[in-house]
Amino acid sequence: MKQTIVIFSDYTEIKKKAGRLYIETPKTKGSVPVTNIDGVLVFGKASITSEALSLCSSNNIPVIFLTTYGLIKGIVLPPYNSSFLYTRLTQVKLNLFNRLEVAKYIVKKKCLEIESTFGLDLEAIQLNIEKIQGFSQLLGIEGYASKLMFNSFSEMLKTTEFTFTERTYNPPPDEVNALLSFVYILGYNLSIGTILIKGFDPYISFLHVKKGAHAAFASDVLEILRPKLTYFVGQLIRENEVLKEDFEKRDNGYFLKKPVLTKILDRFNLMKEKLTNSIKEFLAELEKFKDD
Structure with missing residues (x-):
């Protein structure tokens, strides 16, 4: 089963690094191969680079941004998916x-x-x-x-x-x-x-x-x-x-x-x-x- 990345943290940074998503929070940092990811949920304040978004989109990975308490702020879906x-x-x-x-x-x-x-x-x-x-x-x-x-x-x-x-x-x-x-x-x-x-x-x-x-x-x-x-x-x-x-x-x-x-x-x-x-x-x- 692929992994859903769930981040509960403010001031998260998400970047692309050599075909992987690099995620850094005030407490942790690390990277995950996009082939192991089926979606990203970000609760709290975060920044994500356009290269990271493109990487997710090209691999059919939705990215959803929510407030710390769960109100949806934005949804980035990949192109049409049958x-x-x-x-x-x-x-x-x-x-x-x-x-x-x-x-x-x-x-x-x-x-x-x-x-x-x-x-x-x-x-x-x-x-x-x-x-x-x-x-x-x-x-x-x-x-x-x-x-x-x-x-x-x-x-x-x-x-x-x-x-x-x-x-x-x-x-x-x-x-x-x-x-x-x-x-x-x-x-x-x-x-x-x-x-x-x-x-x-x-x-x-x-x-x-x-x-x-x-x-x-x-x-x-x-x-x-x-x-x-x-x-x-x-x-x-x-x-x-x-x-x-x-x-x-x-x-x-x-x-x-x-x-x-x-x-x-x-x-x-x-x-x-x-x-x-x-x-x-x-x-x-x-x-x-x-x-x-």
């Missing part, structure tokens, strides 16, 4: 004719992730998914699986200064929900970038419904990542990487203070490759999806 067109057509066809079956597959993938991450047994839930005939039933089962996951997550925090009772947001009513929201946003934005790199449309969804500018397919993908991201939040708290003093209350909700964001991004940076590979694995499965 494989991208095929991917989009496959996605549209699945949305029109197999939407429920794909949605069920996403929920089953999420259940498997919950099992492997939190050590729960969700076999009975997965068997019930096969019998579902409509979206309301599926969303009910997905919600129940999430509840079991959050119960285990709550147990993780029992020896800390934090407590968690239920997932609530807009605005987050406590520190843990504020941290979950921030980490989920990172996962959502990583999903958008990877979806675009692999030629899919982030708005053509299966489980979630598009509302406004919401990239609903990125939310679909996020459900598969959510168990790992939730456990990651638990680790941050248990290892005292995030403390009560790192939050402030305003507008009837809790929000992270700016100084701790860099620390969270540094830790997230360590798991970005694993998350990106999980997204790419699912997208590859989707291209070959068959309704059994």
Whole structure:
């Protein structure tokens, strides 16, 4: 599998050096052969030379620029690529004719992730998914699986200064929900970038419904990542990487203070490759999806 270059850093420089992409951040520097790259995601301030862009374009490598918190600033796509067109057509066809079956597959993938991450047994839930005939039933089962996951997550925090009772947001009513929201946003934005790199449309969804500018397919993908991201939040708290003093209350909700964001991004940076590979694995499965 080719590598997706994901950079979470301000003041990144990207250049061409002898058929390789040379990437330098304030903390690291190195080069990667373009033959090993399928896309570049840059979160934060960055400069890239025209020679590096040309190298990416001639090798069908998309480059996507985002803010530190994931808002897309710009997308540089290679010339017309027939494989991208095929991917989009496959996605549209699945949305029109197999939407429920794909949605069920996403929920089953999420259940498997919950099992492997939190050590729960969700076999009975997965068997019930096969019998579902409509979206309301599926969303009910997905919600129940999430509840079991959050119960285990709550147990993780029992020896800390934090407590968690239920997932609530807009605005987050406590520190843990504020941290979950921030980490989920990172996962959502990583999903958008990877979806675009692999030629899919982030708005053509299966489980979630598009509302406004919401990239609903990125939310679909996020459900598969959510168990790992939730456990990651638990680790941050248990290892005292995030403390009560790192939050402030305003507008009837809790929000992270700016100084701790860099620390969270540094830790997230360590798991970005694993998350990106999980997204790419699912997208590859989707291209070959068959309704059994």
